[in-house]
Amino acid sequence: MAVGTEDLTAWLRRFAESVHEQRDRLTALDAAIGDADHGANMDRGMTAVVATLDESPPADAAALLKKTGATLVSKVGGASGPLYGTLFLRMAGAAGDGDLDDAAFARALRAGLDGVVARGRAEPGDKTMVDALGPACDALDAAVEAGKPLADALAAAADAAAQGRDATVPMVARKGRASYLGERSAGHQDPGATSTALLVEAAAATLGRS
Template identity: 75%
Template sequence: MADSLDVAALEAWVREFARSVAEHKDELTALDSAIGDADHGANMDRGMSAAVAALEAAPPADPAALLKQVGMTLVSKVGGASGPLYGTFFLRMAGVLGPDPADDETFARALRAGLDGVVARGKAAPGDKTMLDALAPACDALDAALAEGQPLGAALAAAAAAATEGRDATVPLVARKGRASYLGERSAGHQDPGATSTALLLDAAVTVLSGSAG
């Protein structure tokens, strides 16, 4: 198995996520207007733009340094709930990745460490109508596909499909965490903005990382 998820590949992932967030900024904010406070698109765009600017100002040398810098930037620039949650996600991923290019299995472990960090910081569980509803099934699908011996491209596609399915499944849920939970039953019938941005993160991985390792 080639050790080829290197710093350039991961940087491309971060840049593609930033581009996608900017493209979907209004959609994320519209979803947040329905059940939250109408700032998810603006906040994620501000944070990811700052993360890309930081990469350009001081290009990190290795995968761990790269995702640590992205995580710290998000914690420092975003605020709200998504800053600490996405920031913790990238910081925990950085903790697993280390200085060397990651193989498929290491990347999957890093993604799951990110998931565990989000759980610890946000004290939410799958089914609460949060970003976890996209992230948890994505981690499960990635692990399962790699265990079956599928190449990274196919495994990431399965993970992204699971994230999208999880995102869509948030529509009927009643929110139990975050601002949407204040609505009680009225939060049902709306797609969760956090799960939506997380699905974009997995889609970005498919777009840029599929051919990188194997």
């Protein structure tokens, strides 16, 4: 099933709604181990993304993803802007021309993960968004390769992202401001992994459904 600009816009709109609804929770999670601004920053960034896409709808999927990434880089402070911006910019670079089929969307998301890893120099187990996004990409790749419909593949990815998010709780942070806390960072859910799980959940709720 092809994923086009309307589908991607619906995905990002759903993500923006989820971030807005979870803004205070994301901020509370960040207050425990970070700067207490993740919810506010992501809400501001995604509100700007939706406004930009509404004002000037991009011509194709790659243009939409590029505009999303550029908006997040310019509007979101802290580490979230560069990391989420890189995610979407790398997706744009891998998208090619026209709509994305299931395998192309999976490849684009994997490219986004690779960009986040490179930008943040993070590895699985560092207590970052990679701990949710990595399992999501693995699950998505496996399901697509097995021939499952995109909606089912993304549902599996969302489950994997949620499990990855939850797995950050006992971890000791090795990246970002949370790493300054050392052992005291254990016992807290990572806010970046939490917002990433919302991103994949939004994809599962909107893509491959028509």
